[in-house]
Amino acid sequence: MFAKKAVVVAMLLGLVGAVQADPLTVYGKINVSAQSSDDGAGRFSELKSNASRFGVKGDYKLEDDLTLIYQLEWEVDLTDEANEKNIKGRDQFIGLTGSWGTIKAGRNDTALKLSQGKMDLFNDYEADIKTLWKGENRMNNSLVYITPKFAGFSLLVTHIMEDSEKGLDGQSVALMYGDDSLKDSPLYASVSMDNDVNGYDSSRLFVQGKVAKIKLGAGLHQQEVMTGGTKEDGYLLNAAYPLNKFELKAQYQTLEDHDGYTLGADYKIGKETKLFAWYSSFDFYNKADTDYLAVGIEHKF
Numbered sequence: 001m002f003a004k005k006a007v008v009v010a011m012l013l014g015l016v017g018a019v020q021a022d023p024l025t026v027y028g029k030i031n032v033s034a035q036s037s038d039d040g041a042g043r044f045s046e047l048k049s050n051a052s053r054f055g056v057k058g059d060y061k062l063e064d065d066l067t068l069i070y071q072l073e074w075e076v077d078l079t080d081e082a083n084e085k086n087i088k089g090r091d092q093f094i095g096l097t098g099s100w101g102t103i104k105a106g107r108n109d110t111a112l113k114l115s116q117g118k119m120d121l122f123n124d125y126e127a128d129i130k131t132l133w134k135g136e137n138r139m140n141n142s143l144v145y146i147t148p149k150f151a152g153f154s155l156l157v158t159h160i161m162e163d164s165e166k167g168l169d170g171q172s173v174a175l176m177y178g179d180d181s182l183k184d185s186p187l188y189a190s191v192s193m194d195n196d197v198n199g200y201d202s203s204r205l206f207v208q209g210k211v212a213k214i215k216l217g218a219g220l221h222q223q224e225v226m227t228g229g230t231k232e233d234g235y236l237l238n239a240a241y242p243l244n245k246f247e248l249k250a251q252y253q254t255l256e257d258h259d260g261y262t263l264g265a266d267y268k269i270g271k272e273t274k275l276f277a278w279y280s281s282f283d284f285y286n287k288a289d290t291d292y293l294a295v296g297i298e299h300k301f
Contacts, residue, residue, distance in 0.1 A: 026301075028054035031124065032078055033276075033296030040288025047079040048294070051124040053090060059097075069102070070094045091138065104144040110137045110172035111144070111156040112202060115192035117180025119206050119217050121238050121249045126292045127262035127280040132234060132255040134223045135194055135202040139170075152185060153177050160197060170197040182210055199226050215240040221255070232256045245269075249278075257285040272300040 031050040036043060055073030062068055073090040080086065093106030112135050120129045130136035141161040147154050158172040174192035178185035186209055193203040201224045208217040219236040234255035241248045247266045253259065264278030276298065281291040 023060075024056060024058045026054070026056050028052075029298065029300045030078065031296065031298040033125075033294040035126075035292055035294040037126075037290075037292050039290050048296075049076070049078040049080065050296070050298075052076050052078055055090070062096075065098050067097045068094070069097055069104070093144075095144075099148065101148050102144075102146040106142070107138060107140050108142045108144045108158060110135070110139055110142070110160070110194065110197060111158045111174035112172045112192040112194045112197070112204060113137055114156060115174035115176055115190035115204060116206055116219075117176070117188050117190065117208065119180075119208055119219060119236070119238070121217075121240055121251050122262050122264065122278060122280070125262075125278065125280070125294070126290075127251060127253075127260060127278070127282075129236065129253060131260065131282065132253055132258050133202075133221050134200045135197070135204065135221070137172075137194075137198050139197070168196055171195045172197055180208075182208065182215065186210060196226055200224065201226065213242055223255075234258075259283055270299075274298050 030052045032052070033048050033050060035046050035048055037046055038044075053073055053075045055071060057071040057073075058069070060068040070093065072092050074087050075090050077086050089107060091106075091108055093104040093108055095102060095104035095106075097103075116129070122128060128136070139158070139160045141163045143159045143161075145157045147156075154176050156174045156176065160170040160172070162169050172192070172194045174190055176188075176190040178188040180188045182188060188206075188208045190206045191204070193201075195201055203222050204219060206217070206219045208215065210216070217236070217238045221234045221236070222231065224231040232255055234253065236251070236253045238249070238251035240250075245268045247268075249264045249266070250262070252261045260280060260282035262278055262280040264276060267275045269275060274297070275295070277295045279291070279293050281289070283289050
């Protein structure tokens with residue numbers, strides 16, 4: 001009996017050791033809103049699953065000061081069809097990190113997309129900056145390199161393999177300064193550009209900082225179609241103000257003759273849970289205008 005107990009204890013200790021040497025984190029976010037929507041064809045009500053997601057990630061200590069990293073993340077739609085369309089891949093990669101920086105291979109957000117940090121106050125909603133601007137790309141067959149921070153600066157490079165004898169590889173590069181959460185630095189800034197990524201050349205400049213308690217952000221954007229060479233310019237302005245458990249937010253965005261604004265508020269009801277409400281309106285010169293009103297809940301785990 002004692003021998004059996006000893007074997008069981010040894011197995012449990014082995015499992016604990018394996019967990020410590022093989023860390024695994026399960027994480028995710030559930031975000032659902034009830035909306036009154038007018039997409040230009042008429043008004044209707046709907047439930048939206050705003051890029052709700054789940055994933056696993058981890059890292060393993062290796063030799064020579066190397067660490068292996070990985071992430072497998074999927075988007076899940078809580079409100080729509082329960083079939084193969086319900087789940088789709090997001091960032092999924094394997095990589096290595098060390099004193100020289102980090103390299104990742106797989107499906108990754110481009111450097112230009114990542115350079116926005118937390119600039120987009122209504123990310124994953126109808127007023128996501130991708131509504132007007134090209135460049136919010138998550139690319140297959142991509143290699144990413146991120147330098148270590150030096151004097152607050154870091155460089156991020158994405159190389160996208162076309163995976164076809166008829167195509168050309170694309171590149172995305174971003175230079176970033178500061179902390180995008182504005183916790184370790186009072187300012188975040190970035191400049192980025194895409195070269196032949198998803199049919200566009202694009203460039204962006206973002207600046208975000210705090211004045212008193214108010215978080216202020218501004219951005220410039222230019223995009224050019226690879227075929228035909230049509231070039232368009234736009235800008236973005238936003239502000240967020242914390243008030244007790246509330247955060248009040250406003251954002252305005254343009255692209256040539258298109259523009260849109262969004263007003264919203266978040267209300268914290270727990271460390272990882274919030275209620276929210278927002279109203280968005282977009283004007284388009286070449287198609288019907290749109291507007292949306294939503295209330296919802298988000299929980300992170």
